[in-house]
Amino acid sequence: MTTNGAATKKVFRWFWAWNDEKEEQWLGEMARSGWHLVSFSLTGYTFAPGEPGEWVYRTDFQNASTLPRKDLGEYVGLFRDAGWEHVAEYSGWHYFRTRADGTHSTEIFTDTESRIAKYRPLMAALVFFLCILVATNPVLMTRPRPGMSEALQVVYLSANLLRAVAMVVLAVITLRLGLHIRRLRKRLAK
Amino acid sequence: MKDRDTRAAGFLPLTETTYLILVSLAEPRHGYGIMQDVAAVSEGRVKLGAGTLYGALTNLLKHQLIERVGETGAVDDRRKVYGLTPLGEQVVALEGERLAGLAVLAKQVASRLEGKR
Numbered sequence: 053m054t055t056n057g058a059a060t061k062k063v064f065r066w067f068w069a070w071n072d073e074k075e076e077q078w079l080g081e082m083a084r085s086g087w088h089l090v091s092f093s094l095t096g097y098t099f100a101p102g103e104p105g106e107w108v109y110r111t112d113f114q115n116a117s118t119l120p121r122k123d124l125g126e127y128v129g130l131f132r133d134a135g136w137e138h139v140a141e142y143s144g145w146h147y148f149r150t151r152a153d154g155t156h157s158t159e160i161f162t163d164t165e166s167r168i169a170k171y172r173p174l175m176a177a178l179v180f181f182l183c184i185l186v187a188t189n190p191v192l193m194t195r196p197r198p199g200m201s202e203a204l205q206v207v208y209l210s211a212n213l214l215r216a217v218a219m220v221v222l223a224v225i226t227l228r229l230g231l232h233i234r235r236l237r238k239r240l241a242k
Numbered sequence: 243m244k245d246r247d248t249r250a251a252g253f254l255p256l257t258e259t260t261y262l263i264l265v266s267l268a269e270p271r272h273g274y275g276i277m278q279d280v281a282a283v284s285e286g287r288v289k290l291g292a293g294t295l296y297g298a299l300t301n302l303l304k305h306q307l308i309e310r311v312g313e314t315g316a317v318d319d320r321r322k323v324y325g326l327t328p329l330g331e332q333v334v335a336l337e338g339e340r341l342a343g344l345a346v347l348a349k350q351v352a353s354r355l356e357g358k359r
Contacts, residue, residue: 110293112293118297118300119300125320126273126321126322129273129321130273130274130292130296131292131293133272133273133274133277133292133321134274134277134291134292134295136292148292157289157291159291160291160292160293160294161291161293161294162288162289162290162291162294163257163259163294165257166291166293166294166297166298167294169297170293
């Protein structure tokens with residue numbers, strides 16, 4: 053809900069997938085101070101000024117196979133019926149908000165399995181990219197050969213270094229998300 | 243029939259959420275209708291979140307236990323209506339038999355424990 057003509061503000065903040073609860077809390081705090089989320093992208097969160105209020109934010113993740121474009125209306129409609137407003141979407145992440153007035157549930161996931169299933173397509177994508185990096189390694193990992201020009205050697209070395217860094221970063225992210233899922237399962241099992 | 247029985251048996255046991263959603267779809271309903279029905283038959287104990295229900299529906303559609311049977315509402319406010327497939331009906335029946343067996347067992351155990359006291 054954009055207030056007519058009032059300037060929006062853009063804030064950059066990075067939340068990892070395992071910090072989604074912190075992100076949801078932060079969006080609630082922003083709403084409490086009168087800034088309401090209108091869009092999200094890699095470059096940041098865009099907020100529109102409005103009435104400060106108590107809003108509960110929740111995020112969901114869906115990929116092209118769990119949510120084909122043609123089913124978006126059905127998906128958003130189901131949430132709307134349950135009292136949720138679809139406020140933003142970016143690259144599979146869907147942002148919903150609802151009034152915390154006690155008339156309906158402020159959770160979009162009501163069992164452990166579905167709460168964890170949210171991360172499954174994300175985890176699959178991470179593992180997929182990691183596998184590609186590992187599998188293509190022998191092909192692309194060309195060592196500088198004698199007789200190569202020095203410039204070419206630098207290119208090869210830096211390409212290999214970049215791939216190594218990417219692999220480590222991706223592995224750490226995958227591991228971190230895996231740990232989060234495990235912890236969540238333990239916490240929710242109680 | 244035998245083949246379908248084996249295929250249906252492969253889905254057992256169902257989680258309580260899945261069973262209640264399938265039972266609710268013995269009559270065609272839209273998503274919100276399922277939420278209301280499940281809350282009603284479980285006397286408010288099982289409240290389905292929108293994300294949980296959407297995930298369950300996607301999964302049940304994928305395994306062909308349910309299907310889209312039509313739409314309801316005004317043109318600008320359409321809701322998809324879901325219903326059980328023959329396979330889905332089979333699964334509900336089989337799970338019902340399993341639960342009925344457990345219910346008999348539960349009664350026996352309860353009366354035996356009662357007798358001990």
